[in-house]
Amino acid sequence: MDKEKKGWKRHGVQALWALLTNSYLAGFARGKIYQGKLKNLCVPGLNCYSCPGALGACPIGAVQAVIGSWNFKLAFYAAGFLMFVGALAGRFVCGWLCPFGLIQDLLHKIPFPEKIGTFRGDRLLRKLKYVILIVFVILLPMFLVDVLGQGAPYFCKLICPAGTLEGGIPLVLLNESMRSALGWLYAWKNVLLLITIVLSVMIYRPFCKYICPLGAVYSVFNPISVFRYRVDEKKCTGCGICAKVCGMQVDPAENANHPECIRCGACKKSCPVKAIH
Amino acid sequence: MSRCMGTRFRRLPGLILAVLGLVIMGFGIYRGEMAVVLEKAVNICMECVGIG
Ligand code: SF4
Numbered sequence: 001m002d003k004e005k006k007g008w009k010r011h012g013v014q015a016l017w018a019l020l021t022n023s024y025l026a027g028f029a030r031g032k033i034y035q036g037k038l039k040n041l042c043v044p045g046l047n048c049y050s051c052p053g054a055l056g057a058c059p060i061g062a063v064q065a066v067i068g069s070w071n072f073k074l075a076f077y078a079a080g081f082l083m084f085v086g087a088l089a090g091r092f093v094c095g096w097l098c099p100f101g102l103i104q105d106l107l108h109k110i111p112f113p114e115k116i117g118t119f120r121g122d123r124l125l126r127k128l129k130y131v132i133l134i135v136f137v138i139l140l141p142m143f144l145v146d147v148l149g150q151g152a153p154y155f156c157k158l159i160c161p162a163g164t165l166e167g168g169i170p171l172v173l174l175n176e177s178m179r180s181a182l183g184w185l186y187a188w189k190n191v192l193l194l195i196t197i198v199l200s201v202m203i204y205r206p207f208c209k210y211i212c213p214l215g216a217v218y219s220v221f222n223p224i225s226v227f228r229y230r231v232d233e234k235k236c237t238g239c240g241i242c243a244k245v246c247g248m249q250v251d252p253a254e255n256a257n258h259p260e261c262i263r264c265g266a267c268k269k270s271c272p273v274k275a276i277h
Numbered sequence: 278m279s280r281c282m283g284t285r286f287r288r289l290p291g292l293i294l295a296v297l298g299l300v301i302m303g304f305g306i307y308r309g310e311m312a313v314v315l316e317k318a319v320n321i322c323m324e325c326v327g328i329g
Pocket residue numbers: 045046093094095098099100101102207208209212213214215216
């Protein structure tokens with residue numbers, strides 16, 4: 001019961017952050033997006049800048065925008081931001097500050113007869129997010145360009161279900177003119193969103209585990225980030241409870257700073273001898 | 278004491294990279310990349326929405 005309560009405390013922080021960074025309520029009322037100066041700044045989590053409430057810029061969108069622009073090609077601003085956040089906090093952002101992480105967390109609370117923990121090919125599939133980062137976020141916007149030398153944000157365009165959910169659906173519902181422009185791409189992105197939603201009920205955070213390029217970036221920093229976990233070997237009895245409660249299938253006793261750990265703290269709370277700090 | 282030192286050293290690579298991240302970010306801002314980000318973020322992104 002106490003553990004349950006603490007789990008909801010994390011969801012409270014996630015929700016508060018999501019509300020704070022998406023608090024342009026007029027956007028939802030008018031079917032428009034915020035156009036002020038704050039949009040210069042990136043937010044740490046995956047948060048579509050075309051969400052009517054969004055006050056900041058999605059860092060993955062920002063990387064693609066600069067790489068795909070005809071005059072820049074290398075995205076120092078957004079990459080430096082990701083390095084700064086990643087080096088300080090690693091995937092703590094995923095566990096606490098990403099609205100799309102929260103959505104998946106909540107979806108996974110919906111009861112389902114056979115929740116899937118791990119399966120054959122799970123480990124290999126986790127590498128897919130790195131391929132998506134390199135191909136769709138970096139290479140395609142850089143090299144697949146139009147006559148002006150501009151590349152589209154291919155991850156946003158072809159994959160991102162957060163964009164569909166946070167930007168696409170509300171804006172299309174609120175704008176008549178947009179509804180008349182819908183085509184196969186919108187349908188495709190909605191199919192991907194639907195698959196993500198259904199899978200999130202069955203599997204804990206499937207998008208984070210297999211697809212998210214932002215999670216891929218932060219995961220690289222996890223082993224060296226300033227905020228990190230430590231297991232007190234003198235206290236640890238090797239009972240394995242921490243590994244059992246981990247939704248990301250990490251064994252903290254073996255590697256407390258594994259690239260897949262989102263610092264949700266479930267292991268820390270469940271440890272009977274308080275060996276995880 | 279030694280654990281304290283150990284913790285500090287474990288945190289050093291993260292701190293160095295965080296500072297490096299700030300420097301890289303600053304260079305990007307100096308080059309004018311923020312304007313591209315702002316331009317993209319204040320206009321409805323048709324690709325994100327699933328139209329363009
Ligand atoms: S992996 Fe991506 S979507 Fe998941 S919490 Fe991290 S940034 Fe958000």
